[in-house]
Amino acid sequence: MSRKLRMGMVGGGVGSFIGDVHRRAASIDGMIDLVCGAFSSSAEKSIASGKDLNLDESRCYGTYEEMILREKELPEDVRMDFVAIVTPNHMHFPPAKMALEHGFHVVCDKPVTLTLEEAESLQSIIKQSGKLFALTHNYTGNSMVKQAKAMIAKGQLGEIRKIQAQYLQGWLSTSLEKTGQKQAAWRIDPKRSGIGGALGDIGTHAENLIEYITGLKISEIAADLGVFGEGRILDDDGNMLIRMENGAKGSISISQIALGEENNLGIKVYGEKGSLEWYQENPNELITRWLDEPKKIYTPNGIGLHEEALKVSRIPAGHPEGYLEAFATIYKNFATHVTAVNNGKTLEEPDYPTIEDGLRGMQFIYAAVESDKNNSAWTIV
Known part of the structure; x- marks a missing residue:
């Protein structure tokens, strides 16, 4: 059985709606654990949020720069595998760029960046890094949306x-x-x-x-x-x-x-x-x-x-599936792709929104x- 992936988070401190959504969605399929984070622009609030989430105190960071640099120094079997960015739009590009350039995969909230120029730059950085990038257009993870797409295709x-x-x-x-x-x-x-x-x-x-x-x-x-x-x-x-x-x-x-x-x-x-x-x-x-x-x-x-x-x-027919489950599908498919890459395998058609979807949005x-x-x-x- 493949190990769980280790996730770091930028933004989304305790009390944040979207941060909580990402954490819940990432945990639904048992493939991902949150291990570290820089949860706020305030170092004090960030560290307090990490403690409230029961993270190891040594991995509750004051800034995303500190998190990425410190995690990079950790042994490969301990450090985070990817970063989830759940900040307002103007803070999508800087941590995504830094994470990719330091060898980490990225999941990012939408829209992908603050400007079109940043989106175009990020596309180039992703290509150069060879790392994976997912954009959380979560509604595409709904089973009935998948059915609609398949019927048209x-x-x-x-x-x-x-x-x-x-x-x-x-x-x-x-x-x-x-x-x-x-x-x-x-x-x-x-x-x-x-x-x-x-x-x-x-x-x-x-x-x-x-x-x-x-x-x-x-x-x-x-x-x-x-x-x-x-x-x-x-x-x-x-x-x-x-x-x-x-x-x-x-x-x-x-x-x-x-x-x-x-x-x-x-x-x-x-x-x-x-x-x-x-x-x-x-x-x-x-x-x-x-x-x-x-x-x-x-x-x-x-x-x-x-x-x-x-x-x-x-779950069986007749049991409602909704927002969190659709969100979780994005994380599940992304985690499946990251695990395949970690094991030296390839996936023919990984199914989650990518930088190309983000660029189209911008x-x-x-x-x-x-x-x-x-x-x-x-x-x-």
């Missing part, structure tokens, strides 16, 4: 003609950032978030889901972005028309000021033979409609699933912002 829907995607939230309907809420504060700050607000935070999820499920790239975009929150600079709402590389048409609607919405990510794909739809808030149902058959609803571990969906379903953000500045003119992604 196998031609069951025929030629894709139309796509509609949405990601609607309402949590920024008020000036939450003015109350001291940290999640809101950094997301509306261009110095920490980048040039996209809702666009970078949730728009990239919609973009990635479209390209992952259909296997097609968005070629052009016409974007109309909005800023409704008082005093905000970055977008908190937007609507986009899209053109796909095969000629299909579509639209994306995003918002963080859609009052009453919680986490309404959904996608509809229409082909010449059939269509499908999936919603993150009801993740265990994939609805399909057909030209010459009745409507069918697929569920995890249910009837008619492709192998791609079956192999990521962990190109999407920049194209949408450029289009919006030019009165929603069509802009190449």
Whole structure:
């Protein structure tokens, strides 16, 4: 039996939503242990978080630089195998670059970097390092998303003609950032978030889901972005028309000021033979409609699933699988790839988002912002 991989973490101290999500997801399949971390920009808070997580005190570091350098000095059978970066966007690139250049694999939250230039630079660094890089577009780990992708790849829907995607939230309907809420504060700050607000935070999820499920790239975009929150600079709402590389048409609607919405990510794909739809808030149902058959609803571990969906379903049919399980699939597939590399083996098609997905996300953000500045003119992604 292969040993567990050893994970270090940058950001995500105790009390952090996304840090806790990463730790829980990484542990679900019993393949990964958290062994060290630099959990905060404050050395004192970082060390305190490590202690609260029951880590060895000697491996609770004050900075990510200290963690990477100290871990590199440890024996190979003790040091961390990879770093998980769960910081705000502006702190993705520096630790990722340093970790890769010191021989560590990397898992990073999305969007991949603060700027497009950083994403392009990171792509080169990853290639030069020979190390693995995973981006946590977690919704691609859902079994029904895998089923949708497999059905389209196998031609069951025929030629894709139309796509509609949405990601609607309402949590920024008020000036939450003015109350001291940290999640809101950094997301509306261009110095920490980048040039996209809702666009970078949730728009990239919609973009990635479209390209992952259909296997097609968005070629052009016409974007109309909005800023409704008082005093905000970055977008908190937007609507986009899209053109796909095969000629299909579509639209994306995003918002963080859609009052009453919680986490309404959904996608509809229409082909010449059939269509499908999936919603993150009801993740265990994939609805399909057909030209010459009745409507069918697929569920995890249910009837008619492709192998791609079956192999990521962990529990019997009828038991709900959701956000954490989908997140865990990214970690599981990444860990499987790292273990194979450690054992001198290769995997033909490792299935998790990579730097290429991250670069596509940044190109999407920049194209949408450029289009919006030019009165929603069509802009190449």
